[in-house]
Amino acid sequence: MTIMDTTARIIEKRDLTDVTKLFVVHAPLVSRNAAPGQFVILRVTETGERVPISITNFDHEQGTITIVVQEVGRTSALVCALQVGDEFLDFAGPLGLEVPLPSEGHTVLIGGGFGTGAVFPLARELRSRGVRVSSIVGARTRELLILDDLLATESDEVHVCTNDGSVGYKGFVTGRLEELIDEGAGFTHCFAVGPMPMMRAVAETTRRRGLPAMVSLDPLMVDGTGMCGGCRVSIGGKSKFACVDGPFFDAHQVDFDVADDRMTTYKEQEDLACELAGVGR
């Protein structure tokens, strides 16, 4: 009979940038049913928040979950300070729906900033299905570019973009996307994870170019199990809960104005918490 092991211990930590860390977490129970597109909710202190984090990789045999965390606030700073051997106080998941991936065609995956981590499990699954995968990875500058090497292991080609041109294509990921479409790449599907303005731009570009696209929304969340509705997003004019109906949604149906604005609900309190914790923003 299988033993139910609910611990979540960090077995590997890597600095991807000064403020972005990758953790391999031994969390056998969470890993067991993990699928591409899902996320975990974690907590690090008894007085702490519940924070949703995308799953970057999972290994059912090893019982591991890989996550990428960028220091943007009080809780993410606490997570980034954890070391190998430390255990998360709470590590619940996998949550959300498995992303519906195609079984044929040519898929373009787009990762912006630390969102690149969240597209990796999609690449892995697509390749195992024999789907051609092109990846576009973007960052502001060379030093902030992450995981393009990891993504390359599961992509037929990887296109790097930086805003300042310090490496790869100079400009936004959507600029490179349009170039590739114009060159006749023949994309049939697109999945994008990254900052909200990037996902909005991907939605606009793919809509214009007639390319089906999904984006992963990361709204404010509390329980992550469909109980509170705080993570509601407007999809095609209907309210959906990102935690149980998402996190991936049809990019062309997302109301980005609502999603953007709701993210700012606690800006004042977040600023205060960062100030008290001495976290720069």
Added chain:
Amino acid sequence: MPIVYPHKTEMPCRDPEVRRRSWDEVAEGYTVERAIAEARRCLNCQDPVCEQGCPVNVPIRDFVRSVAIGDFAGAAQTIRRRNLLPAICGRVCPVEHQCEARCVLVPRQDPVGIGRLERFVADWVREHGNGGESAAPDLWRDQKVGVVGSGPAGLTVASDLAQLGYEVTIFEALHAYGGVLRYGIPQYRLPKEIVDEDVEHLKALGVEFVRDVIIGKTVTIDQLIDDFGYSAVFVGTGAGSPIFMEIPGENLKGVYSANEFLTRVNLMHAFAFPEYDTPVRKPKRAAVIGAGDTAMDAVRCSIRLGAEEGHIVYRRSEQEKGARAEDYERARAEGVIFDWLTLPKRFLGDENGWVCGLECIRTELGEPDESGRRRPVPVPGSEFTMEADLAVIALGTNPNPLVPQTTDRLDVDGHGCIVADPQTGATSREGVFAGGDIVTGAATVILAMGAGRKAASAIHEYLQQRAAEKGTP
């Protein structure tokens, strides 16, 4: 403050002016003298009809008689034969619709204060010990039972089966136990130490508690049975999915479901931000839509968060409200303003995307609808706006869909409720039982406990039968 019960022995409450800004418990409970005085009002009916009004059949007459003679430990033992969570039930049961509604003193007098006496006995035992302990099982069985959800239904099932000697594991999706007792009911109405103590009692009985496990995601029901060796599973996941109004402006900042608002305040301690990390909107003028227990909880929390005005906005009248009488009166005493016969049409936002008001229309009551309550009909031309910088929607919840979505051959009805035999909790899946709000839709703590009690005895019967078939004891 209006006198609700002229004959019942009064239960002291903290001064409304003080308590409306405090999270400490509002009702102070009976003293020994008051409890005995109230218990002596009981006529000791030969046929105690009050007990028929109790979903778990607490031997009410006998425990009240023990209180009347000052035998509080005896009273506690009597209650605990049928109800393992008396400190909770004595605080949150809607007694006016249950046991007390049947009391023969009604209508000439107020009913005996059964709820208040139950609370007194439970608190006396919490303080003095003796009488509250459950008997350890006289034999251990090797069959494991998984209980999904640590709310009132799950706690009851776990307690009953643990006492019968089963290995019981409770799986909780959140990081703290108690379900709605933890995230829903506020501290000032049900101090969380009481929930903690009841969880500790169950642990002492041998019940294993596992948090952060979302059954249906982390582990499915099928995996519990096939891979982890559970012989039976009880699903008590509650009615946790909030209903929104689907009116314009619902996605403005500052518009919450009652579940989110109460979860932030109760589970996450947002009232203590920044000592706790989770924030919540601190309102000046709160509007809570709905008039049930949850709406009362939300509006009274908004006042405790500092609101100058807390409004209940309800499309029917005072008569149709769903809230418990005591909590309604306490909300009034705390200055809650009740806008009856008022239907919100849209939420109004300011230039920064924050809710700043509600556009409403007045209603009048027409013919009764399918719920038996008179249907609110909008009065043409009666539109008006009210200011609010916090809006909470407390119009009820749907069943949590996670388990039904991920369990094959588990039948649900048109509302998404799991179909279960009302006498046994048996579902369409052999070995899978269900009870509480996931079966009935949003109801009460005590009804969930009643369902848990029945399911526990049905699970016991099912497991004994299986053991007999296998030829193992």
